[in-house]
Amino acid sequence: MDSKGKVALLTGGARIGQVVAQSLATLGCDLALVYRGSREAAEASAKAAISAGVQAITIRADATDKDQVAAAVEEAHRALARIDILVNMASVYLRTPKPDQADWSHTIDANARSVFFFSTAAAPIMKQGDGGRIINFADWLPASGRPHYPGFVPYYSSKAAVIALTESLALELAPEILVNAIAPGPILAPSDLTPEGDSEVIQATPLRRWGGAAEIAKTVRFLIDSDFVTGECIRVDGGRHLS
Numbered sequence: 426m427d428s429k430g431k432v433a434l435l436t437g438g439a440r441i442g443q444v445v446a447q448s449l450a451t452l453g454c455d456l457a458l459v460y461r462g463s464r465e466a467a468e469a470s471a472k473a474a475i476s477a478g479v480q481a482i483t484i485r486a487d488a489t490d491k492d493q494v495a496a497a498v499e500e501a502h503r504a505l506a507r508i509d510i511l512v513n514m515a516s517v518y519l520r521t522p523k524p525d526q527a528d529w530s531h532t533i534d535a536n537a538r539s540v541f542f543f544s545t546a547a548a549p550i551m552k553q554g555d556g557g558r559i560i561n562f563a564d565w566l567p568a569s570g571r572p573h574y575p576g577f578v579p580y581y582s583s584k585a586a587v588i589a590l591t592e593s594l595a596l597e598l599a600p601e602i603l604v605n606a607i608a609p610g611p612i613l614a615p616s617d618l619t620p621e622g623d624s625e626v627i628q629a630t631p632l633r634r635w636g637g638a639a640e641i642a643k644t645v646r647f648l649i650d651s652d653f654v655t656g657e658c659i660r661v662d663g664g665r666h667l668s
């Protein structure tokens with residue numbers, strides 16, 4: 426799919442999302458940026474996209490609320506006339522050593538339920554046009570079938586659910602819509618990471634560095650460009666799963 430003149434709806438516009446948004450804007454893609462709490466990041470991305478010569482709007486919505494999701498998708502369609510690409514990046518990353526029902530529900534809803542809501546709301550609009558692409562975000566650990574770190578039961582389970590959703594939606598929505606997932610590994614170091622922790626991650630990663638958000642943007646572009654990849658989950662982890 427040629428991105429130029431297409432419309433991409435992105436959820437989760439902070440940090441990596443800003444780089445992905447800017448990458449798509451430079452390819453000539455109009456943007457609908459959905460946020461819940463990251464208003465400043467979404468507005469900055471929209472401003473940068475408009476400076477790049479494309480249309481961009483921001484929409485506030487809770488990705489776990491079906492009605493708000495439906496309204497956001499409809500608003501994007503009404504404002505930009507079409508939806509060709511959906512990038513489901515909205516996510517929470519929480520350590521829950523002793524998870525309770527609230528932890529479970531919050532994490533599953535934010536990471537998996539949101540993907541289901543946005544995908545099923547956007548798919549009919551995509552099918553009205555020339556088809557489309559849905560790109561979800563998993564995690565390198567469930568993509569490798571490897572929990573590894575204790576204290577992340579809801580998070581790990583939610584990202585495993587994203588992979589299952591990706592595969593099942595790829596089957597359900599073919600041939601018009603291609604559905605894939607990206608499973609990031611060490612892309613951006615957390616702000617509270619200690620020097621010892623940073624060194625540990627780098628030593629455990631065969632490519633011996635953090636990837637950087639641009640690597641995710643490249644993978645998003647690949648999955649948009651490809652016309653024969655669907656139902657896949659691509660690890661972008663510098664070989665981290667090998668160690």
